Amino acid sequence: MSPAALPSLSIAVGVVVERRKADSPWVNFIWRGIAVLPDEPSTEPWTVLREQDGTTLFYAGSATIDLYPSETARYRDNLASGGPSIWVVLSPAEGVWPYAVTAVTADPAEGEGFTEAADNLVEAVPMPEVLREAIESFVAEHHVEREFVKRKRRRADPEALARREHEGGKE
Secondary structure, eight states: OOGGGSOSEEEEEEEEEEEEEOOOSSOSEEEEEEEEESSOOSSOTTEEEEEETTEEEEEEEEEEEEEOGGGHHHHHHHHTTSSOEEEEEEEEOSSSSSEEEEEEESOHHHHHHGGGSTTOEEEEEEOOHHHHHHHHHHHHHHOOOOOOOOOOOOOOOHHHHSOOEETTEEO
16 A cells, blocks of 8 residues: 555544334334444443434444545535534444444545445434544645646547548558
């Protein structure tokens, strides 16, 4: 892995998941990520945090938010959105629990990219203030404004599209 591909900062977080009773003949429960905790709790994964009215909140486990200097423009746009988010990605799992925490990211494009796998559950959850401050500091330290350069189109060469004759006959 090249040094540019390594994160400059990794922030440990805990993930909170909601399981809600479904009003559906096809599924019993609806699962979704609802929050990130700004630190990695010492709680065991899939510990029940609260049960109320057919809804159960679980501490699903820990993950890291990896920040890369090359993606600071995306983090900055997320912070400037008025409602900065963290994207929580849950993927189907074998075993006792139907989902596992796959990723947590502050990059909106990366969060959207995880939706391409139809089995993933991807939720944008509110960014805790402590994470917002850490990401703002990272952007301030690493962001380099890149000038936008519009590519110029080359004119089509009509001769390049014409049929040509070769020694052995027509092409």
